Amino acid sequence: MVHNICVGRRKTAVARSFLTPGTGKITVNGKDVSVYFPTDTLLEEVRLPMTATETNDRYDVRVRVRGGGTHGQAGAVKMSIARALLAIDEEFRPKLRVYSLLTRDSRMVERKKYGQKKARKRFQFSKR
Numbered sequence: 001m002v003h004n005i006c007v008g009r010r011k012t013a014v015a016r017s018f019l020t021p022g023t024g025k026i027t028v029n030g031k032d033v034s035v036y037f038p039t040d041t042l043l044e045e046v047r048l049p050m051t052a053t054e055t056n057d058r059y060d061v062r063v064r065v066r067g068g069g070t071h072g073q074a075g076a077v078k079m080s081i082a083r084a085l086l087a088i089d090e091e092f093r094p095k096l097r098v099y100s101l102l103t104r105d106s107r108m109v110e111r112k113k114y115g116q117k118k119a120r121k122r123f124q125f126s127k128r
Helices: 039-053 070-088 090-098
Strands: 002-012 013-021 026-028 059-066
Touching: 002 059, 002 070, 013 070, 039 070, 039 090, 059 070, 070 090
Parallel strands: 026 059
Antiparallel strands: 002 013, 013 059
């Protein structure tokens, strides 16, 4: 039985998480979380909502994530898990708030401007 389905976003990545009562197994796009996010920092980030609410061994999490790179995806997964936990129990809100897990990071990549090399970088100015 699927407990809750919640969406998390970060940069251009979108993650949907499905929480079910279980043993704390996290699966991302059909792979184990440690295979999908191989670095310790990303693993720690993804597990943070469950660590903060002390529910590491209470729920199994299945996540579908698309778009963006690994860091953006990790942020999106983190937010979707936090929102799903909040939907299960409203008393988790203060614990999740402490780590700012419910706040959407609105920073996006600035667009490249015409006549320039990148968003802010300019071509070298030549006086003569």
